[in-house]
Amino acid sequence: MKRPTGMLTSSLLVVALFFAPGDRATAFDPGCAPEVSATHGTSLARGGEGDLKEPTLDEPTASLPTSAKGKGGPSFRAKIPVYFHVVSPDGVTGNVTQAQIDDQIKVMNLAFGAVYGGAKTGFGFALAGVTRTVNADWFNAGPGSPAEREMKKALTTDAPRALNYYSTTAGPYLGWAYLPGLPESRMFLDGIVVDWESMLHTSDRYLDRYDLGLTAVHEAGHWLGLEHTFYGGCNAKGDYVDDTPAQRTPTSGCPYGKDTCPEPGLDPIHNYMDYSYDSCYFEFTAGQSARMQDHFAYFRAP
16 A cells, blocks of 8 residues: 555654554634543554454543643644653563664654644654563553553653653553543553554564554554544544544544545544554644643643
């Protein structure tokens, strides 16, 4: 399949040029109906026939107040420190190299910087530290499990300002993330968990599907306040962003022309917040950028 100009491939990372895998209304229009407080995090299922669907993560999170909306804009800039926690069951499996970690941060910067396409978000990511832990229970921990809580209580650093990135096998999923607004008593859960095999140049397990490092981009989008593009289906609110067309079902692969709602616009299969293959992704929208900026400024800015 053809990729938009600037898309990376699983065999080449061109840093000089650019570098996983919902609420709908105008993004932060004070005149729109208020959002319902989120009661969950969100996770990305591996996709494909027979795989588990994502669970609802039963963690209450605060909603963004109306007074905090519309605070971003073209001049918004934020550099987010990333603490990268590598967890391996035996010291070998999943023990990604420093070069692979650096590549993952580059992928995130290039995606959020609109090098592949879409709107510039104003966000950048800078590696602040790396931890390495050998623990089979943590490596295999699923969302909401005692092992996840134990792992995060031990490793979480500088939440909610910094992004804690947990590189594990992510249980039966590609990854998961908690939305902004966790209560202080549960802030240790904050961060994203990503299957190490979805990173660039780490494994052939997800070859030609989820192997370009964009699962982490998807999860970081959740960490910054975005719902899936198919959240809410075809209803009027959808994902609370007005420039992502209504979408009834998550996408698998890259089915050009997919259109599951009667409202105008094809399904946004190229949006990082769908479930498309990595090679299909290339954008955040301006509305999504505004939503992330407002959530970051209210919940995460120092």
